[in-house]
Amino acid sequence: MRPGRVDQPRDGEAFLPPGFFDAFPSLERDRERLGPVLHRTDTPLFLVDTRILAERYREVERALARRSARSAIAYSFKTNYAVAESRLLGELGAWAEVVSGREYRLARGLGHPGEEIVFNGPHKRDDELLLALTEGALIHVNDREELERVLELRMAHHGRARVGLRVKADLPGVEPSRFGLSLEDGEAAAAVARMLSVPGLAPAGLHLHLRGDTDDPGHFRKAARRVARLLAHGGPEGGRLRVRSLDLGGGFPAHGPRPRSRRTWDPRPIGEYVDAITGELSPALAHEDGPTLILEPGRYLVADAIVFVSTVLRARRSGNGQLVTVDGTVTMLPLTHYCPQIARLFTSDLLPRRDSSLPSTVLGSSCRENDVLYSGPLPPAVRGDFLVFYAAGAYNSSLSPEFIFDAPPVLFA
Numbered sequence: 001m002r003p004g005r006v007d008q009p010r011d012g013e014a015f016l017p018p019g020f021f022d023a024f025p026s027l028e029r030d031r032e033r034l035g036p037v038l039h040r041t042d043t044p045l046f047l048v049d050t051r052i053l054a055e056r057y058r059e060v061e062r063a064l065a066r067r068s069a070r071s072a073i074a075y076s077f078k079t080n081y082a083v084a085e086s087r088l089l090g091e092l093g094a095w096a097e098v099v100s101g102r103e104y105r106l107a108r109g110l111g112h113p114g115e116e117i118v119f120n121g122p123h124k125r126d127d128e129l130l131l132a133l134t135e136g137a138l139i140h141v142n143d144r145e146e147l148e149r150v151l152e153l154r155m156a157h158h159g160r161a162r163v164g165l166r167v168k169a170d171l172p173g174v175e176p177s178r179f180g181l182s183l184e185d186g187e188a189a190a191a192v193a194r195m196l197s198v199p200g201l202a203p204a205g206l207h208l209h210l211r212g213d214t215d216d217p218g219h220f221r222k223a224a225r226r227v228a229r230l231l232a233h234g235g236p237e238g239g240r241l242r243v244r245s246l247d248l249g250g251g252f253p254a255h256g257p258r259p260r261s262r263r264t265w266d267p268r269p270i271g272e273y274v275d276a277i278t279g280e281l282s283p284a285l286a287h288e289d290g291p292t293l294i295l296e297p298g299r300y301l302v303a304d305a306i307v308f309v310s311t312v313l314r315a316r317r318s319g320n321g322q323l324v325t326v327d328g329t330v331t332m333l334p335l336t337h338y339c340p341q342i343a344r345l346f347t348s349d350l351l352p353r354r355d356s357s358l359p360s361t362v363l364g365s366s367c368r369e370n371d372v373l374y375s376g377p378l379p380p381a382v383r384g385d386f387l388v389f390y391a392a393g394a395y396n397s398s399l400s401p402e403f404i405f406d407a408p409p410v411l412f413a
C-alpha cells in the first residue's frame, strides 16, 4: 500500500486520505478473528493483528530482495518487547537488534544465536561485550572509548568476534545525532584506521541510524552516500574498505499521522527508502563477496499492526460536545505527546458507531487532571463501547509504566 500524505492541523481534525485505515487492523471486517481474542480479557489492552505484522516484515524483505543479494532484517526489540517475545518476527527470519545487555540476554533467551544479534547502544558493560564477542554477535561500537575497551577485551578473546563501527553523518535538515563516530570530522576514518592497525583486525561492518520517522528518502540517500565514500577510501592506504555488513539502521515511517514536531509529512512506501540506500551502496553490494545489507526497523514493523483498545466508562454532554472517560490512561499511550491519536468508537459487538460526530474530549481513568488521550470528533459514546486507538504498536507498550493500574497486556490475534 502506498501511504498518503497526512496533514493534520490539530488533534482529531485530521484530514485522513481515503484508504488511511487500510493499513491498520479492521475490527469490523475481521471481527471473527480479532473479536474472540479481544474479549478474552478485560480492557485496556493492546491487540496485535499478526497478519499485518507479518505483512510489514515481508514488505521490507521484498524491497531488500529486489536490490541486495545478501540482506537481513534485525527487529529493533525496544520498539515492542511483547512482539519480540512472541517470536513471530524471529520465525519469519528476523534477527534481533538490541541496545543493552538486558536486551541481549532477552534475544539469546528467545533463541537468537549470537550471529543473528546486532548489539548497538551507547552503554555496554565489559561483561556484556565479552559475552557478545564470545558468541559471535555483531557489535557496533558507539565511540572511541568503547572501541578501546572492545579492543582490549578482544585481546583476551579472538573467537568469532565481529566488531563494527557506528558512524553518523551531518546532513542538512536533519538534527545531528549524539551517537556514533562522525563521518565528517575524520572521527570515523580514524576509528577504522585504529582497527586496521591491530594485526588481524578490520571493522566487520559499518552502522548508521538516522532518527526515527525520517520521511524523506533523500536523507537516507545522502547518509548512504557518505558511508559509500568511507568504503571507497577508508581502507588500507586510502583504498577500498572491505566489510562484511552494512547496517543502515531503522527510522522508516509507518502509516500513522504526522508527528507533532513536523510541519510537513510525506511518508513513502518502504521500497523508496530501500532503493535510496541500495542505490548509493550498490558498488559495494554488487561485489561478489560484498557485505550483507542489514536494516533494523522498529516502528515500520510494529506500529500499524497494533491497536490500543479501551472501554468507555462514562460519557456526558458538555457544551456542544461530550466528555468521555475510558479505562485507559495517557501513560499507557505515552506517545500521545509525540503524535496525535487516531481514535474510533465501536459498539461492544465491534460495529463502528457512525452517528454524526461531536467535539469530544477523551479522559483517562487515572487521578491526573491532565490525563487526556484525545480531543477531536467522535460519535456520541455509550458506556461499554470500545474506543480504539490506531497506530499504537511502536514504543507505547515498552514505555508504559505500571502507573496506578497494571500495564495493559498485549494480545495476539
Ligand SMILES: Cc1ncc(COP(=O)(O)O)c(C=O)c1O
Pocket: 076, 079, 097, 120, 121, 209, 211, 212, 213, 249, 250, 251, 252, 296, 297, 298, 299, 300, 394
Ligand atoms: C540504533 C537504532 N536502531 C533502530 C532503531 C529503530 O528505529 P525505528 O523504530 O524508528 O525504526 C532505533 C530507535 O531508536 C535505534 O536507536
